[in-house]
Amino acid sequence: DVKVTQSSRYLVKRTGEKVFLECVQDMDHENMFWYRQDPGLGLRLIYFSYDVKMKEKGDIPEGYSVSREKKERFSLILESASTNQTSMYLCASSLLGQGALSLHFGNGTRLTVT
Amino acid sequence: GQQLNQSPQSMFIQEGEDVSMNCTSSSIFNTWLWYKQDPGEGPVLLIALYKAGELTSNGRLTAQFGITRKDSFLNISASIPSDVGIYFCAGEEGGSEKLVFGKGTKLTVNP
Numbered sequence: 001d002v003k004v005t006q007s008s009r010y011l012v013k014r015t016g017e018k019v020f021l022e023c024v025q026d027m028d029h030e031n032m033f034w035y036r037q038d039p040g041l042g043l044r045l046i047y048f049s050y051d052v053k054m055k056e057k058g059d060i061p062e063g064y065s066v067s068r069e070k071k072e073r074f075s076l077i078l079e080s081a082s083t084n085q086t087s088m089y090l091c092a093s094s095l096l097g098q099g100a101l102s103l104h105f106g107n108g109t110r111l112t113v114t
Numbered sequence: 115g116q117q118l119n120q121s122p123q124s125m126f127i128q129e130g131e132d133v134s135m136n137c138t139s140s141s142i143f144n145t146w147l148w149y150k151q152d153p154g155e156g157p158v159l160l161i162a163l164y165k166a167g168e169l170t171s172n173g174r175l176t177a178q179f180g181i182t183r184k185d186s187f188l189n190i191s192a193s194i195p196s197d198v199g200i201y202f203c204a205g206e207e208g209g210s211e212k213l214v215f216g217k218g219t220k221l222t223v224n225p
Contacts, residue, residue, distance in 0.1 A: 100206050
């Protein structure tokens with residue numbers, strides 16, 4: 001059974017801190033995604049990676065960067081956290097070419113920036 | 115970025131009632147999908163639709179892929195308390211590997 005594990009369920013950080021959100025998947029999926037979920041706005045794609053060291057900007061990349069040094073791990077980085085980045089962050093992975101049928105989400109990290 | 119127009123935003127119903135929600139888009143999608151998110155968890159796929167006009171059922175759930183490929187609906191019959199959650203529609207463009215999501219419908223079922 002595919003497992004996408006996000007390292008923290010809850011995080012509280014201060015404005016200006018550098019924040020790392022970690023995601024690991026155990027099914028050898030090529031694609032990995034970071035989404036942001038806000039009430040009334042649904043899921044919005046921040047960044048997407050289809051291979052190690054490859055990344056593509058999603059719809060809302062401003063204020064974020066990502067790192068994919070190993071196939072199973074995809075990190076989201078907030079270089080200088082701001083209060084408007086308080087949100088639920090969801091990581092997901094899928095098999096290249098299988099698209100949505102193989103897409104699995106983690107349980108999310110709820111980040112609060114004070 | 116593109117998002118799908120999903121309605122209603124929230125629903126409060128009594129147990130046993132039927133539920134209907136829909137999604138529209140200005141773009142054509144090759145695949146429409148419906149997800150459910152339980153509190154504290156990530157979204158899970160309920161139904162995937164691949165052909166225009168396709169009607170697919172999964173237990174008490176029925177979903178249709180619109181003829182124009184720009185819309186879809188999800189029906190839940192005889193709702194039960196465990197149907198509570200947020201339902202998302204999503205569209206997949208051909209070959210993109212990425213999904214576009216609706217804003218979600220939050221369903222509350224009163225016993």
